[in-house]
Amino acid sequence: MAVAAASLTASAQLLINGAGATFPYPIYSKWFYEYSKVDPTVHFNYQSIGSGAGQRQIIEGTVDFGASDGPMSDQSLSRAPAKLLHIPTVAGADVLTYNLPGNPHLNLDGPAIAGIYLGTITKWNDPHLAALNPGLTLPDSDIEVVHRSDGSGTTYILTDYLSSVSPEWARRVGRGTSVRWPAGLGAKGNEGVTGQVRQLPSSIGYVELVYALQNKLPYADVQNAAGRSITPSLESVSAALATAKVPEDFRFSIVNAPGEGAYPISGVTWLLLYEQQRDPQKGKKMVEFLKWAMTKGESMAAPLNYAPMPSNLLQRVLEKIDKIKY
Amino acid sequence: MSAAAALSALPGRKSILAPPSKAADTAFYALTFAMAITVLALVLIVGVELFRGAQASIHSFGWRFFVGANWDPVNNDFGALPFIAGTAVSSILGTAIALPLSLATAIFLTELAPAWARQPVSTLVEMLASIPSVILGLWGIYVMVPWLHDALFPLLKRYFGFLPIFQGPIGGGYCMLSAAMIIAIMIVPIITSIAREVFRAVPDSQRDAAYALGATHWEATRLAVLNASTRGIFGAAMLGLARALGETMAVTMVIGNRPGFSASLFAPGSTLASTIANEFVEAVSDLHLSALFELGLALLLVTIVINLLARLLLGALGRKTRLGL
Numbered sequence: 001m002a003v004a005a006a007s008l009t010a011s012a013q014l015l016i017n018g019a020g021a022t023f024p025y026p027i028y029s030k031w032f033y034e035y036s037k038v039d040p041t042v043h044f045n046y047q048s049i050g051s052g053a054g055q056r057q058i059i060e061g062t063v064d065f066g067a068s069d070g071p072m073s074d075q076s077l078s079r080a081p082a083k084l085l086h087i088p089t090v091a092g093a094d095v096l097t098y099n100l101p102g103n104p105h106l107n108l109d110g111p112a113i114a115g116i117y118l119g120t121i122t123k124w125n126d127p128h129l130a131a132l133n134p135g136l137t138l139p140d141s142d143i144e145v146v147h148r149s150d151g152s153g154t155t156y157i158l159t160d161y162l163s164s165v166s167p168e169w170a171r172r173v174g175r176g177t178s179v180r181w182p183a184g185l186g187a188k189g190n191e192g193v194t195g196q197v198r199q200l201p202s203s204i205g206y207v208e209l210v211y212a213l214q215n216k217l218p219y220a221d222v223q224n225a226a227g228r229s230i231t232p233s234l235e236s237v238s239a240a241l242a243t244a245k246v247p248e249d250f251r252f253s254i255v256n257a258p259g260e261g262a263y264p265i266s267g268v269t270w271l272l273l274y275e276q277q278r279d280p281q282k283g284k285k286m287v288e289f290l291k292w293a294m295t296k297g298e299s300m301a302a303p304l305n306y307a308p309m310p311s312n313l314l315q316r317v318l319e320k321i322d323k324i325k326y
Numbered sequence: 327m328s329a330a331a332a333l334s335a336l337p338g339r340k341s342i343l344a345p346p347s348k349a350a351d352t353a354f355y356a357l358t359f360a361m362a363i364t365v366l367a368l369v370l371i372v373g374v375e376l377f378r379g380a381q382a383s384i385h386s387f388g389w390r391f392f393v394g395a396n397w398d399p400v401n402n403d404f405g406a407l408p409f410i411a412g413t414a415v416s417s418i419l420g421t422a423i424a425l426p427l428s429l430a431t432a433i434f435l436t437e438l439a440p441a442w443a444r445q446p447v448s449t450l451v452e453m454l455a456s457i458p459s460v461i462l463g464l465w466g467i468y469v470m471v472p473w474l475h476d477a478l479f480p481l482l483k484r485y486f487g488f489l490p491i492f493q494g495p496i497g498g499g500y501c502m503l504s505a506a507m508i509i510a511i512m513i514v515p516i517i518t519s520i521a522r523e524v525f526r527a528v529p530d531s532q533r534d535a536a537y538a539l540g541a542t543h544w545e546a547t548r549l550a551v552l553n554a555s556t557r558g559i560f561g562a563a564m565l566g567l568a569r570a571l572g573e574t575m576a577v578t579m580v581i582g583n584r585p586g587f588s589a590s591l592f593a594p595g596s597t598l599a600s601t602i603a604n605e606f607v608e609a610v611s612d613l614h615l616s617a618l619f620e621l622g623l624a625l626l627l628v629t630i631v632i633n634l635l636a637r638l639l640l641g642a643l644g645r646k647t648r649l650g651l
Contacts, residue, residue: 052608056615076610144498149583149600151399151608174400177608185500185594186583188604195467200475200498 013040016282016289019047020054020067023153023208024269027090027306028067031297035289038296042285051153052177058084058272064282066272069153070160070177071251080274085324086250087271087290087317090298090306091241093209094158094265095219095232099197100124101139107132109223110165110256110264116143116204117162118169119183124202132223139202146196146205149186151178157267158206161255165264206265209237210305224264225256236263237307246313250320266307276325283326290321376626379619382612391620397585399605404617406624408585412595413625416502416577417570419591420509421517425563428514432521437533437547448522455515463579466508471580474507475499479592494590500582503591508576513566520565520640524558525551561639568632571625574599598625 018028025048032044049057051068058066059080077084096108112128115121121128124138148155156177163170173179187196193205194215209232212219221229230236243259246252256264271290277283294317298308309317383391387404394405435448479496486492528551536546552559582594583604598621609615 050607052610055610070610073610142495142497146498149578150604151610176400177610178399178605178614180396180398180400181584184584185498186596186604188578188583192579196498196500199467199472203498 013043014281014285015043015045016065016285017045017047017063018054018065018067018271019049019057019063020272021051021069021153021269022048023069023092023210024067024090024306026210027297027301027304030300030304031289031293034297034300035292038292039285039288042289044289050151051156052151055272058274061278064273064279065286067269068272069267069269070156071253071270072272083275084272085275085320087273087321088250088252088268088309088313089271089293090301090308091237091254091266091268092157092306093232093237093263093267094154094161094206095209095212095217096204096206096222097194097197097212097217097219098204099201101201103218104133104136104138105218106136106220107223107229108220110161113222114162114166114169116145117147117181117183118166118172119145141202144200144203145184146187146193146200146203147181147184148188148193148206150188151176152189153177153267153269154190154206154208155179157255157265160253160267161265164253164256209233213305222264224262225258226260226262228260230261230263232263232265234302234305234307236261237266238310239263240266241268241307241313242310244313246316250317273324275323280326283324287321287324287326290324291318294318294321373623373626376619376623380616380623382616383620384616386613387617391617392624395587397601399609399611399614402611402613404613406598406617406621408587409596409598409601409621410624411587412502412581412585413571413597413599413628416505416509416581416595416597417567417573419502419506420513420570421563421567423506423510424514424517424566425559427510428517428562428566429521429559431514431518432525433547433551435518435522436525437551438543448519451515451518454511459512459573459575460579462508462512463576466504466576466580470508471499471504474504479503483592490589491591494588494592496592497594498582500580500594501592502581502588502595505577505581505595505597506591508580509570509573512573512576513569516569517562517566520562521555521559524555524562524640527558528554557639561636564632564636564639568629568636571629571632572599574603578603598622 025046028046032046036043051070054066054068055072055076057063059076061081071086072084096113098106109132112121112132115128122142123140124143125140129138156175159173159175159179163175172182185196187193187205190207190211193207194211194217197203197205207217219232221231224230239259240254240257240262243257243262244252244254250270252268254266254268257266273286277286294309294314298314301308383404387394391404391406392410393407395407396403396405397408398404431451435444439447475496475498479499482492483496532550532554533546536550541549577597578600581596581600583596583600584594585596602618602621605614606618609618
């Protein structure tokens with residue numbers, strides 16, 4: 001009986017499909033679920049197949065909206081048949097997790113992380129690292145570097161940060177969801193990096209903040225552009241968001257943000273959709289959902305360990321959403 | 327009286343066995359033929375789609391793709407040589423490690439094991455094949471690699487460190503040698519079962535002749551069975567190699583995923599299959615995707631060629647058996 005009733009409702013429902021980034025999947029799932037209580041006539045279906053696939057699918061029009069952890073490049077945008085909008089939803093951060101005896105609380109800065117991942121800083125007791133951690137005796141062992149072998153928004157955020165703090169990194173490697181790593185081992189997914197760092201003494205790797213919090217991993221403080229040593233947290237990510245320079249098309253980067261309390265390795269995730277919606281019914285529902293997400297939905301972000309958008313940015317996002325035509 | 331005859335004897339009842347129908351036979355032939363063609367068509371479709379997807383990359387890089395060593399998604403420059411080398415080294419090494427193990431197991435199962443033990447042991451070996459690749463990869467990360475890193479690799483480095491393949495830092499243990507070992511574990515069942523068939527095909531008269539000449543167990547096995555089976559063993563090894571080439575998940579979890587070359591087996595590496603698995607989902611630029619398609623095409627062609635060669639070698643085995651030689 002319940003199944004029959006549910007299927008009756010389902011057949012009357014409008015189905016909106018989306019695909020893309022894996023990082024915001026938990027918060028999007030929560031939003032779609034909560035929104036179905038607000039408006040039972042629409043049902044959202046989201047496949048977390050990765051930012052790259054999400055960008056491709058929205059360009060090809062096989063989904064109604066895409067999601068990406070990295071902003072689309074000008075080249076990708078030019079391939080879209082119509083104007084694509086970037087709607088920032090939530091933010092997160094990359095943390096550096098490590099495996100050292102005694103689990104000390106490490107302090108790092110941009111050049112240090114760049115040096116480690118470039119392979120120029122090879123030992124834990126390197127003078128640069130020792131200078132950043134005066135209270136610790138770091139071991140005289142090789143740093144086992146771990147990075148992502150698969151393409152990911154997580155990698156994008158870190159390489160974006162390293163490109164802004166290290167000219168050598170910008171020249172040799174650059175930013176992207178997949179890059180040519182100069183050093184280190186590749187592991188698949190946040191789980192892979194965590195597994196390798198946990199198993200491998202003297203190693204260091206990067207994972208999403210959400211992931212580190214939920215799995216209780218040790219992570220380092222990072223020195224920000226203001227010179228202060230910041231512990232990764234939702235507050236410090238929000239601080240980075242608050243001081244970010246956001247252009248009109250919302251493709252912005254919040255790495256190395258100028259604020260006092262800003263965590264420097266932060267990043268935003270976006271929903272991608274066309275300014276001119278092809279289906280008026282779906283377009284109307286999409287806009288209603290987005291407005292709900294940007295108002296009610298944002299309050300659900302923090303309990304799930306995502307940093308919500310600050311109110312000044314939300315205001316601009318809502319104005320942009322008003323521009324969507326259907 | 328048989329049941330059919332009894333029922334036919336009932337008044338007004340037609341025979342249970344309908345008269346032979348030409349139509350049914352034709353339909354049967356057509357249906358099975360269609361199924362067979364579908365299987366062939368699937369392989370062709372995969373090949374064609376890979377080729378189409380790889381077009382952008384083929385046009386951009388041409389032959390340079392297979393000799394280029396730079397895989398740079400940010401600057402859209404792709405060269406597949408590190409992965410080709412990585413696939414070759416890990417697969418060949420894995421097969422080389424698996425071969426003695428498999429042959430020894432096969433000899434044990436055909437020549438030496440007591441009759442009651444043969445079935446259980448061979449079932450256990452086959453069960454190894456049923457372990458999903460991902461599970462084996464997880465076991466690799468949490469059990470095998472730490473053990474290799476702590477126990478076996480230091481030993482190899484200490485006693486065989488003069489060889490270039492065992493020089494260089496041991497690092498994390500996620501390296502070519504770990505990948506080769508996990509590949510070996512995965513292909514042991516297939517090589518063992520084919521080698522068993524190969525050994526069973528050697529007629530007992532050969533073994534009896536050896537024993538009659540006063541040979542020991544090992545001598546008889548060597549003279550009568552192994553000598554006669556070289557072609558078959560080679561074919562089994564090639565089938566194992568073909569399987570090894572395509573191993574993806576378990577390999578990507580232990581190989582370190584680092585495109586590059588090194589003489590040392592302790593250095594991390596990368597294979598065609600693991601790169602495709604890692605980068606396909608997030609590949610943003612069309613050229614990156616196309617380059618991955620081209621990797622897939624290369625892998626498909628190599629696997630097909632090796633499989634064909636293996637079948638040819640083993641096919642000769644079948645002919646010999648039927649002639650009773």
